[in-house]
Amino acid sequence: MFNFLKTHGELPVRLFQLRPSLFHSPGPIAPVFKTAPTVLTIHDLSFLKFSDIFTGLQNSYYRAFVPRIARYADRIISVSRNTCQDVIDLLKISEDKIRIVYNGVDIKYFSRSSIKREDLSKKEESLEKYILFLGVLEPRKNICRLIRAYASLPAYLRNNYKLIIAGSEGWLYKDIYSLVRELSLSERVVFTGEVPDNELPALYRGASLFVYPSLMEGFGIPPLEAMACGIPVIASNTSCFPEVLADGALLINPLDEEELSHSMVRVLTDKELSSELVSKGIKRASLFSWEDSARRTLEVYRELLY
Incomplete structure (x- = not known):
């Protein structure tokens, strides 16, 4: 090992x-x-x-x-x-x-013209609107709190947006699957497994919102990639995130499920806020190469x- x-x-x-x-x-x-x-x-x-x-x-x-x-x-x-x-x-x-x-952020995430919606896999195309998380399935990523926050969304938002959890299995991840079953969310929470690198831009761009409530990161590449793709981002207000993401993302307390759920509602229902995050996110991501x-x-x- x-x-x-x-x-x-x-x-x-x-x-x-x-x-x-x-x-x-x-x-x-x-x-x-x-x-x-x-x-x-x-x-x-x-x-x-x-x-x-x-x-x-x-x-x-x-x-x-x-x-x-x-x-x-x-x-x-x-x-x-x-x-x-x-x-x-x-x-x-x-x-x-x-x-x-x-x-840095790979330039492919900024090249919108080279990515088309039809490039998504059949599974991803069938999802329509979705909230996205991307990362290794392990406790530090705080996925269980994200799932509980998603479960707290108003029913009409859960019905309109699935939660896509993309990434390979790491360690101590079984509680994530158990929680989805416990909350009866198996039809609304989708696990894609590891996503090939060449499919990531399309996966990001298909999302309505990217959420990254990690407890701690050294840098946090996925939120920046989502920002570069023009997707509004919610991320933690801890460790490196204020430094790296700055005002390009909506920063929240990753231990507060209620705040996370409320923030998801805000971004999904407030077009002005969503557009502001997209604009600031692209600008911020462009600083890292x-x-x-x-x-x-x-x-x-x-x-x-x-």
Whole structure:
């Protein structure tokens, strides 16, 4: 599990053989023993803040290895100022060796002319109007509260809008399916499973509203992708979201199901609010590009190589 043998067995041997000038791990896991100047990307430290949303093995693994690896890394890339502050506070890492490099939004999400409604799969076409969530099914994504908030919508909205939950199964996800059955929502809540990357723009654009009530993220790419597609977004007011989404989304307390449900009603029934979120969302999403992310990452490499 976690590719333990590859990360701490095979990879160090390969690095020793190759003798690279620099090693960059795009996640918080790297060999325990440093064999080259090392750059470590840390997306978030949710395992230190929400230990109950991971399995025991996951918690043990991350808590044992991430702090040690972070200490020996020559540079740490954090994907937001929020994550940067967490690294300083929770891992006791000096700010001097942390660099903030934001993630980007793929340009395909802005290219409206290349995506047509008929590009959706037959299953997606049959859904007509829907509220969308996209993400791995695991406790941190706060999907159970989203389902309960959806169940609290007025009947006419539930009848007009299905709730589409798109994404692969992660861990500790069985309660999500159980809740749907318990609330008798099996006909209104649809699980698509993992969606192929080339179908995502169409899936976003088919939605009337995108909702992302995650408890914590390091950056939060799906809300930005939805914003780029011209879809109004409701997201959490915690962790990175105020920093990344700013006024491009309606931010809510992810622990307050009543507020979430009320906000969904507002966006679905207030055309002026919905149009304002769409306009501001597109503008905000346009500030993040993978080209800029690559340029800033190269700058981090140059600090260590020259």
